[in-house]
Amino acid sequence: MRIGILGSGLMGGKLGHFWAASGHDVCFAYSRSRSKLDRLARESGASSGTVAEAVQGADALLLSVHWSRVGDVLEQAGDLAGQVVLNCCVPLNESDTELVVGTTSSGAEELARMRPDARWVACFNTSPSESFAPVFARKDQEPRPQLMVYGDDEEAKAVAGGLIRDIGFEPLDTGRLRNARFVEPFAMVTAELAYGQPGGPALTYRFEKLRG
Template identity: 30%
Template sequence: MKIGIIGAGNIGGALTRRLTALGHDVSVANSRGPETLADLAAETGATPVPLTEAARGAEVVIVTIPQGKVPSLPKGLLDEAAEGVAVIDTGNYYPQRDGRIEEIENGVTESRWVANQLGHPVVKVFNGIQALHLRDKGVPAGTPGRIALPVAGDDPAAKATVLRLVEELGFHAHDAGSIDESWRQQPGSPSYGADASPEKLPELLAQASPDRTPEFTA
């Protein structure tokens, strides 16, 4: 697939490395310009592009930037994406970094807020796994110790695309319901950072509370 990655930090870098290794056509952009991505491009074969071109022709667009930076993304960012593009949000709200986001503080899920900023539905995944584990711990289906990742979203076709991609990356893809249920995988929840098995993940998601713990509120 043609995949655009917006953000080249830890998660964006890990996904760039894995997805290019799997043979996908990956474009990657960051806020500092394509010239700053020369080393990553040389290592992976990904194409560095300006932010305004990151989604051009893409069947999947991955937004993996600090939550507080989402409103500053270029307007019309997704206008040139492929029809039916699946947009992935990997982000988490950390008030100490992002500042106070009133809607999230008042109960809107992180990814619902991101979808509202982008004007496009999103699928939430990759937000609760360490970048090194995302890069190094994917294994074929049936391998003991395989990590399960929750995938939340409202668009059935987009979610199906993302579920397949998660499996291709070597993780068990667990359908975790709608975006409005994605609080179950936000920071502070039992599944966050747990590297849970396919059997354990549903239990952890069921144990989650919509009330944020104090360290994840402003």
């Protein structure tokens, strides 16, 4: 599968690296430093390019930029009609301390309004990037940690589910895209547990339904 990474910070850089290690054709794009894109590509056995080059011919895209950069990267990406887009952005202010969209809408829904013809799926925003390496290293072990995924396009969610499994998580279907109104605040809770509490940031979770 050809995957375009739109935003090559911690989330995009790590996910792109592990998808490349899983055999996918990855193209890194959108960074203040072209040398950083080239380094990520070199270290991952992937490629790098402009946003337009990453979008062209991609089977899936990952949007992984700070909320303040969303408008710029979408302008460079075009209308994204028919594209499967995995969104891991949380709509945070410049200091990453407060949600700037919430309860009556969500970042995921706002993105869908900006590009209504894209096939949006939200995922990877409820697990810190520090968890990806240990999860990938243990991907053959059961039970796998879960990762929330939500969206209105079932086929796009299935594509996302396969890419989630490639990292080593089990996709946890969390319903429609509007549920981002509740999942994005949950992402703030996972950030507090990862970065504000003892034990390190490599946090995972797993929900179990008890029967009997």
